[in-house]
Each structure stands twice: as structure tokens, then as C-alpha cells.
Amino acid sequence: MxxxxxxxxxxxxxxxxxxxxxxxxxxxxxxxxxxxxxxxxxxxxxxxxxxxxxxxxxxxxxxxxxxxxxxxxxxxxxxxxxxxxxxxxxxxxxxxxxxxxxxxxxxxxxxxxxxxxxxxxxxxxxxxxxxxxxxxxxxxxxxxxxxxxxxxxxxxxxxxxxxxxxxxxxxxxxxxxxxVSDPGMRNVRVGEIPLIVFLGRLSERKGVKELLLALSDPIMKELRWRAVLAGDGPVEDYRRQAADMALSDLVEMPGWLDANAARALCARADILVLPSHAEGMAMAVIEGLAHGLAVVTTRVGAHDEAISDGETGIFVPVGDKDALAAALAKLVSDPDIRSHLSSKGRAHYLKHFSxxxxxxxxxxxxxxxxxxxxxxxxxx
The missing domain is CATH 3.40.50.2000 (Glycogen Phosphorylase B;)
Incomplete structure (x- = not known):
């Protein structure tokens, strides 16, 4: 605002x-x-x-x-x-x-x-x-x-x-x-495999290295989930890293998506993750709130002016792959926490970011x- x-x-x-x-x-x-x-x-x-x-x-x-x-x-x-x-x-x-x-x-x-x-x-x-x-x-x-x-x-x-x-x-x-524009209330996904999305340029500044390490953590390997990391940058390099971590069957990297494709992706997602090292105020975070996704991000830039930890999203320390893995595992395994963050985040968007x-x-x-x-x- x-x-x-x-x-x-x-x-x-x-x-x-x-x-x-x-x-x-x-x-x-x-x-x-x-x-x-x-x-x-x-x-x-x-x-x-x-x-x-x-x-x-x-x-x-x-x-x-x-x-x-x-x-x-x-x-x-x-x-x-x-x-x-x-x-x-x-x-x-x-x-x-x-x-x-x-x-x-x-x-x-x-x-x-x-x-x-x-x-x-x-x-x-x-x-x-x-x-x-x-x-x-x-x-x-x-x-x-x-x-x-x-x-x-x-x-x-x-x-x-x-x-x-x-x-x-x-x-x-x-x-x-x-x-961001209001995408409307998304359909509640019940009993489906949780989908984790990342929106942004694939880079170290955006925390993609830590994200891949977190997704390959043993606590995540025990759970059922899928992830889409959508953005430009050295996509092929990150695809190779994902393959080396045995993530190719779980993580998709389609490259940059236009606004309509990004909206369609968020409409079928459950969790938005952006473990950035530095930001102003990431559009992806506001997109996540608008779609009613459970947002996991870092306390950088103006993010703490948009997210209340535990209420409208979850903060993890910058560069901490273990904390990131723990936060994602918690959300993947507990639909009630996802639902709480979804409703609170969506209401926060409607009140402050329309x-x-x-x-x-x-x-x-x-x-x-x-x-x-x-x-x-x-x-x-």
C-alpha cells in the first residue's frame, strides 16, 4: 500500500x-x-x-x-x-x-x-x-x-x-x-500431494541453492510432495544440481512464466517458498498471499512489513537450509497449519495489498x- x-x-x-x-x-x-x-x-x-x-x-x-x-x-x-x-x-x-x-x-x-x-x-x-x-x-x-x-x-x-x-x-x-491483482479465492485442495512453488530468477541471491539442499534433506525425502521452481536464469545448471541430488522426479523447472501461467501455477499450489538473501519486497511473496498459499520466506528487505511470522507466513533465517527443510516439512505434513496460514494470508492481502x-x-x-x-x- x-x-x-x-x-x-x-x-x-x-x-x-x-x-x-x-x-x-x-x-x-x-x-x-x-x-x-x-x-x-x-x-x-x-x-x-x-x-x-x-x-x-x-x-x-x-x-x-x-x-x-x-x-x-x-x-x-x-x-x-x-x-x-x-x-x-x-x-x-x-x-x-x-x-x-x-x-x-x-x-x-x-x-x-x-x-x-x-x-x-x-x-x-x-x-x-x-x-x-x-x-x-x-x-x-x-x-x-x-x-x-x-x-x-x-x-x-x-x-x-x-x-x-x-x-x-x-x-x-x-x-x-x-x-498484485486479486486472483480470487482458490479451490481448497484436499487429499492431494502438496505442491511447493518458487517464483523468481533462479540464482544464489534468491536462495535456490539452499532450497534444493532443503528439498533433498532426509526429512523431506520421507514425505510426499512436488515442487515447481519457475523463473529465468541458469535453469540448466540448477536442473543438473537437482538431478545430482536425486530430485529430478520431484522438482520441475519450467523457466520463466508469464503472469497468466504464474497465476495458473499458484492456483494449484499449496506452499510458496522464497528463501532470498536480499530483496526489496518480492512480488512472489505478495502473489503467495493473494492466492492463499502458505508462504515461507526470509526476513529481508520489507518482507517483515508484509508477513507476520506464524500468522500470515513463516520466516526462516537467510542461508539456513536445515531451518528451511524443517519449515517445509512441517507445512507438507500438516494441512491444518497450511490452512491457517492460507486463510490469514489471504485476508491480510485483501486488507492491505489490493x-x-x-x-x-x-x-x-x-x-x-x-x-x-x-x-x-x-x-x-
């Missing part, structure tokens, strides 16, 4: 607000969790009579050679918008590493053109990324965040990063917990962005 002074208003705001353009590395389909979130935003906006446009600033992760062309296209699109739609809000999504380099260029263009623009920070550890940069880069990054009309962050940790490291005025920072409330808050934020300068750009 968005917090600060942007939680009032009604849905008619969506229909009357100026069109918003989102700038996303990889767009909705190749932008990972950021793309998934923006896809939900743009889809919900269409349902409510609004319009959120999406511009890819990078291209697919594997197409490095074409990335500069996507960035140039994004800048040219911003120039065009400045001429034909001067009141448009430019919602720029940024993470660390190459994403920051691209957004330094894009936000400089926004400032030069006089565009309304919001920065939305998505990163698993932006403070460390910032600390590793040269003094000149740090100066440019501080200016980028300080000159945005507003900055949106995923949780309180990033809020502190902005105020202490980047010098952003607290009154221009908005905390926005990731939200897209309708998120969209109302976004539109109030956009009103706050454009209000001081409307007369200068001729907005209605």
Missing part, C-alpha cells in the same frame, strides 16, 4: 487523470518483478477507465547490444510526450547497477524538458550499490533522486536510504508496498505531483 498523505480520494480520479507513462527495464514481460507490478497497474487502470502507457528502457535481459537503442527510444518518447501531452506523468522505475546508469540519462532528459516525473526505487540493496560507486557517480545519483517530484520506495529500509544517504526531503518520499486501493493511492500521488505546476504546462 502507499503510505503518506495519499490514501484518500475515489476511483473517479482514475478516469479523469492525465495519462501516465511508465519506464520499465524490459517492459512488462521481460522486466521481472518490476514488469509484473507495472503490468498489474496498467491492467487495473484499463479496467477502471484510465490509461497507463509502458515504455521499455532496456529490452530483454539477454539483448545487451540493443539496450542503448531502447534507451534512446525512451528519451525520444519523452520528448514527444512533452509536445503532445505536456501534463503527462512520467513514472520512472529504477534499480541498481545498469538500471541506475540508464535512469541518470532519462531523468536528466525529464528535468531538461520540464516533465513531471516520479522515481520508483526497486532494489534488493541500493545502499550497497550506491556505496560501491565513485564520488562523481554518487553526486549524480543524489541529484537524480533529489530533483524528482516524488520518490516511491518499497519499504522503510529504502526510506532510510533515501533520507540518510541520498538526502531526499522526507515530505517527497512515499512508501509503496508492492501489490490493486484498487493501490490505484487510488497512485492517482492521489499523481495529483500531488502535477498540482503545483499545472498552470505552467497548460494542464486542465
Amino acid at each position: 502507499l503510505t503518506k498523505a495519499f490514501t484518500s480520494g475515489n476511483m473517479t480520479t482514475l478516469r479523469n487523470a492525465a495519462t501516465v507513462r511508465h519506464y520499465v527495464p524490459g517492459g512488462c514481460e521481460n522486466g521481472g518483478g518490476i514488469g509484473r507490478l507495472v503490468g498489474y497497474i496498467s491492467g487495473t487502470a484499463r479496467e477502471l477507465g484510465g490509461k497507463h502507457l509502458v515504455t521499455d528502457t532496456r529490452g530483454a535481459r539477454w539483448s545487451v547490444a540493443t539496450s542503448p537503442l531502447h534507451l534512446l527510444g525512451a528519451v525520444l518518447m519523452m520528448v514527444k510526450d512533452r509536445i503532445v501531452a505536456p501534463a503527462r506523468i512520467h513514472h520512472i522505475h529504477v534499480a541498481g547497477r545498469g538500471s541506475t546508469s540508464r535512469k541518470l540519462i532519462l531523468t536528466q532528459a525529464a528535468r531538461f524538458l520540464g516533465c513531471f516525473h516520479v522515481l520508483h526505487l526497486h532494489d534488493y540493496d541500493y545502499a550497497s550499490d550506491f556505496a560501491a560507486r565513485s564520488p562523481r557517480q554518487q553526486l549524480l545519483i543524489r541529484r537524480m533522486f533529489q530533483n524528482a517530484d516524488y520518490v516511491v520506495v518499497l519499504g522503510q529500509r529504502d526510506h532510510m536510504t533515501l533520507t540518510t544517504l541520498l538526502g531526499v526531503d522526507e515530505c517527497r518520499i512515499v512508501v509503496a508496498h508492492n501489490c 490493486m484498487n486501493a493501490y490505484m487510488r493511492s497512485l492517482e492521489n500521488l499523481y495529483e500531488a505531483v502535477s498540482a503545483p505546476r499545472k498552470k505552467r504546462v497548460g494542464a486542465p
Whole structure:
């Protein structure tokens, strides 16, 4: 949810607000969790009579050679918008590493053109990324965040990063917990083999190594279950690791799934696991709550702002394969605990992470962005 002074208003705001353009590395389909979130935003906006446009600033992760062309296209699109739609809000999504380099260029263009623009920070550890940069880069990054009309962050940790490291005025920072579209209540699975799902890039940062070790633990081998680890990355390497652990018949790795396929997978699952070493606020965790899955994750990033241990999910220590195996075994073997976490997690999602409330808050934020300068750009 968005917090600060942007939680009032009604849905008619969506229909009357100026069109918003989102700038996303990889767009909705190749932008990972950021793309998934923006896809939900743009889809919900269409349902409510609004319009959120999406511009890819990078291209697919594997197409490095074409990335500069996507960035140039994004800048040219911003120039065009400045001429034909001067009141448009430019919602720029940024993470660390190459994403920051691209957004330094894009936000400089926004400032030069006089565009309304919001920065939305998505990163698993932006403070460390910032600390590793040269003094000149740090100066440019501080200016980028300080000159945005507003900055949106995923949780309180990033809020502190902005105020202490980047010098952003607290009154221009908005905390926005990731939200997902409501998939509806899932059918209760009775008497079926429990299905464990993982959604995210297959990587060490996401804890896939510990997850495979946990699934191969003797306490798990004694139980009946199946698992699907869905995501991009070095899939073949992890398939070989699973085979070496005699997990090939139990663990499926289909690669990256689009939003519809991920939703279908969650609809037939029981447990969502994400043993990450670092996160901002993982979309997978919110997806798990929305689907009424028993969520097992780590206390990283803003996860403790979304999960209450033992009530709406289970926390395990980062990198602890034994604790992870014990938590999964407990859920696989006890349907009552799964049912408790399912109902509590689903209710928590409906109360705090619904897209309708998120969209109302976004539109109030956009009103706050454009209000001081409307007369200068001729907005209605």
C-alpha cells in the first residue's frame, strides 16, 4: 500500500487523470518483478477507465547490444510526450547497477524538458550499490533522486536510504508496498500431494541453492510432495544440481512464466517458498498471499512489513537450509497449519495489498505531483 498523505480520494480520479507513462527495464514481460507490478497497474487502470502507457528502457535481459537503442527510444518518447501531452506523468522505475546508469540519462532528459516525473526505487540493496560507486557517480545519483517530484520506495529500509544517504526531503518520499491483482479465492485442495512453488530468477541471491539442499534433506525425502521452481536464469545448471541430488522426479523447472501461467501455477499450489538473501519486497511473496498459499520466506528487505511470522507466513533465517527443510516439512505434513496460514494470508492481502486501493493511492500521488505546476504546462 502507499503510505503518506495519499490514501484518500475515489476511483473517479482514475478516469479523469492525465495519462501516465511508465519506464520499465524490459517492459512488462521481460522486466521481472518490476514488469509484473507495472503490468498489474496498467491492467487495473484499463479496467477502471484510465490509461497507463509502458515504455521499455532496456529490452530483454539477454539483448545487451540493443539496450542503448531502447534507451534512446525512451528519451525520444519523452520528448514527444512533452509536445503532445505536456501534463503527462512520467513514472520512472529504477534499480541498481545498469538500471541506475540508464535512469541518470532519462531523468536528466525529464528535468531538461520540464516533465513531471516520479522515481520508483526497486532494489534488493541500493545502499550497497550506491556505496560501491565513485564520488562523481554518487553526486549524480543524489541529484537524480533529489530533483524528482516524488520518490516511491518499497519499504522503510529504502526510506532510510533515501533520507540518510541520498538526502531526499522526507515530505517527497512515499512508501509503496508492492501489490498484485486479486486472483480470487482458490479451490481448497484436499487429499492431494502438496505442491511447493518458487517464483523468481533462479540464482544464489534468491536462495535456490539452499532450497534444493532443503528439498533433498532426509526429512523431506520421507514425505510426499512436488515442487515447481519457475523463473529465468541458469535453469540448466540448477536442473543438473537437482538431478545430482536425486530430485529430478520431484522438482520441475519450467523457466520463466508469464503472469497468466504464474497465476495458473499458484492456483494449484499449496506452499510458496522464497528463501532470498536480499530483496526489496518480492512480488512472489505478495502473489503467495493473494492466492492463499502458505508462504515461507526470509526476513529481508520489507518482507517483515508484509508477513507476520506464524500468522500470515513463516520466516526462516537467510542461508539456513536445515531451518528451511524443517519449515517445509512441517507445512507438507500438516494441512491444518497450511490452512491457517492460507486463510490469514489471504485476508491480510485483501486488507492491505489490493490493486484498487493501490490505484487510488497512485492517482492521489499523481495529483500531488502535477498540482503545483499545472498552470505552467497548460494542464486542465
